[in-house]
Amino acid sequence: VSALRIGVIGAGIMGTDHAELLDGSVSGAIVTAVADVDPARAADLAARLESAQVLASGEDVIRSGACDAVVIASHDTSHAAFTLAAIDAGLPVLCEKPLAPTAAECRAIVAAERAAGRRLVSVGFMRRFDPAYVALKAELSSGRLGDPLLVVAQSRGVTSGPGATSEFSITGSAIHEFDVVPWLVDSELVEVRWTAPERQPHGLADPQVMLGRTAAGGLVTMETYLNARYGYDIRCEILGSAGAAALRDPATVVSATALTRSTGYPADWRPRFREAYRLELQAWIDALRSGDDSPLADAVDGLRATLVAEAAIASMRADGAPVAVEPV
Numbered sequence: 001v002s003a004l005r006i007g008v009i010g011a012g013i014m015g016t017d018h019a020e021l022l023d024g025s026v027s028g029a030i031v032t033a034v035a036d037v038d039p040a041r042a043a044d045l046a047a048r049l050e051s052a053q054v055l056a057s058g059e060d061v062i063r064s065g066a067c068d069a070v071v072i073a074s075h076d077t078s079h080a081a082f083t084l085a086a087i088d089a090g091l092p093v094l095c096e097k098p099l100a101p102t103a104a105e106c107r108a109i110v111a112a113e114r115a116a117g118r119r120l121v122s123v124g125f126m127r128r129f130d131p132a133y134v135a136l137k138a139e140l141s142s143g144r145l146g147d148p149l150l151v152v153a154q155s156r157g158v159t160s161g162p163g164a165t166s167e168f169s170i171t172g173s174a175i176h177e178f179d180v181v182p183w184l185v186d187s188e189l190v191e192v193r194w195t196a197p198e199r200q201p202h203g204l205a206d207p208q209v210m211l212g213r214t215a216a217g218g219l220v221t222m223e224t225y226l227n228a229r230y231g232y233d234i235r236c237e238i239l240g241s242a243g244a245a246a247l248r249d250p251a252t253v254v255s256a257t258a259l260t261r262s263t264g265y266p267a268d269w270r271p272r273f274r275e276a277y278r279l280e281l282q283a284w285i286d287a288l289r290s291g292d293d294s295p296l297a298d299a300v301d302g303l304r305a306t307l308v309a310e311a312a313i314a315s316m317r318a319d320g321a322p323v324a325v326e327p328v
């Protein structure tokens with residue numbers, strides 16, 4: 001089979017990274033079309049790729065006939081419309097997280113894919129491909145930790161982007177925890193309660209702490225802090241009935257200077273998860289070429305994470321009262 005022709009919608013940070021990985025570091029794929037509402041960004045990206053044309057819109061990428069599959073890396077609020085258009089055109093799609101910011105949109109996608117009668121949708125929950133998370137899941141699956149009783153998950157970034165809100169922190173950032181924690185412990189989140197400091201020097205509720213319960217009877221604390229300032233820092237520890245395991249700090253160099261021993265932090269998610277993005281894209285392409293089921297998160301996983309986000313937002317608006325997660 002010749003290389004799959006991939007269209008990329010959205011030529012920002014993620015669209016650019018995905019397109020460059022697909023062209024340069026993933027076998028069996030070539031980016032043939034890109035689009036962005038900002039045509040200069042699409043042109044900049046196309047110029048860095050081997051043989052991509054710039055098209056006027058995401059709809060054009062889907063309808064052009066120039067692509068066998070599409071990656072959606074545009075604004076969160078545009079994900080549902082593009083994903084539905086791709087399903088309608090019969091194109092496999094890798095949609096960046098969140099599948100959509102509202103459960104209603106995610107449900108429409110799940111229904112459209114069911115009507116199409118085959119798996120078309122994959123969601124960019126790349127932590128499932130991060131070697132450290134994969135090893136943590138394997139450690140739990142080995143049985144050595146016993147039953148998971150408490151997961152402590154923390155996501156910290158340097159600064160929030162312009163226009164970030166307390167709700168965006170949940171649908172855009174904490175959503176990674178809502179996918180990866182149930183995946184790790186193999187049990188859905190069924191209830192969530194939300195809290196945050198009353199002090200808001202960053203202009204939004206930040207950090208936020210969410211307490212979740214899993215169907216299997218475990219507890220989860222999930223902290224999201226967009227403005228931690230000191231670095232991009234992702235932590236996760238599983239406390240089980242027979243032992244505990246945690247992600248280790250991924251920094252690989254320790255410096256000794258000026259009476260201090262130190263390691264660095266990445267400035268954002270790209271260096272931390274670069275290998276996860278590459279492995280995720282390769283797994284997506286391999287499945288499309290072989291006809292096997294995609295091992296990426298599917299539309300129902302995308303819906304499930306957004307349902308937890310909606311419960312967290314409802315808890316935020318109810319002063320931290322526990323809120324049941326609506327079933328899929």
Ligand SMILES: NC(=O)c1ccc[n+]([C@@H]2O[C@H](COP(=O)([O-])OP(=O)(O)OC[C@H]3O[C@@H](n4cnc5c(N)ncnc54)[C@H](O)[C@@H]3O)[C@@H](O)[C@H]2O)c1
Binds near residue numbers: 010013035037098
């Ligand atoms: N998996 C991850 O770790 C991860 C990390 C960061 C961002 N994301 C997700 O990736 C997506 C892109 O994020 P980003 O950081 O690259 O943002 P970005 O702002 O850098 O890029 C988004 C691009 O999409 C374009 N765009 C917006 N609406 C569009 C539309 N309707 N049609 C075509 N282009 C459109 C914008 O002009 C911009 O160039 C978001 O959904 C975000 O949530 C995922």
